[in-house]
Amino acid sequence: MNPAIYAAALFAALVSAASARPAVTPLDHLPALTGDYFPVRSREAGHDYHIYVRLPQGYAKEPQRRYPIVYLLDGDSLFPIIAANHIFLTIDDEMPEAIVVGIAYGSFEKPINRRHIDFMPPGPNANPAEARVGDFHRFLERELIPAVERRYRADASKRILFGQSRGGALVLYSAFRRPDLFWARIASNPSWVPGEDIFYGAASPASRKDLRLIIATGTREYPDRQVAASRWFEFWGKRKAPWKIEQLAIEGGTHSADSANAYRAALRRLFEK
Secondary structure: OOHHHHHHHHHHHHHHHHHHOOOOOHHHHOHHHOEEEEEEEEOOOOEEEEEEEEOOOOOOOOOOOOEEEEEEOOHHHHHHHHHHHHHHHHHHOOOOOOEEEEEEOOOOOOOOOOHHHHOOOOOOOOOHHHOOHHHHHHHHHHHHHHHHHHHOOEEEEEEEEEEEOHHHHHHHHHHHHOHHHOOEEEEEOOOOOOOHHHHHOOOOOOOOOOOEEEEEEEOOOOHHHHHHHHHHHHHHOOOOOOOEEEEEEEOOOOOOOOHHHHHHHHHHHHHOO
């Protein structure tokens, strides 16, 4: 057979075989991340998000059971780490199983990734085009949470929000603006500027009496942020808040690399027996 004809026939056969194989999501082969995925085009934020869901072990076998649900900001990086690690918390720490939801952009590059817009309360001289934290929070409240909790058996009374760095600033913003939306909030090494004024202002009233706000600070966090955290705790230690404020020190923790340790320590605090 003519070599050119043979090569063309072989290529066509390989393409045909590949197209005949069923589509496989790579995460299907990672049982610690078994769950779901769906994209969302947000009307409130005017942006696209990728939603990853990790379902508890045994989820399908207990159709009446409802689970605590954790919403992770920065899902691009935190979902693979924290969602997969949750299984070990149930084994070693006897933490309850949970539905873990990662909110991802699909890229670390701007303008696709806009955590600098979505998460940070604006400072006094902010560009109005980038003062969108309220839009993102309305996306959480009005679009994402209803969509997720229609699909999966979540216990809405045990809804948790976790954020790291700028995501931690969004956690604080949420606590002040809509305290009842989440039972517990975990801010790991939160960013305090440029919009820190809101964190010293009055919080919206809450109807629940069991709300929790945990702030985890690494002992090797940037010095200026350690000072900012200490100043905030001192301020709120003298005032009444709609949430129980709890401080966690992550021994040896740095700004970014210890988010999983902060998550573990906070969940142990939330669910300690």
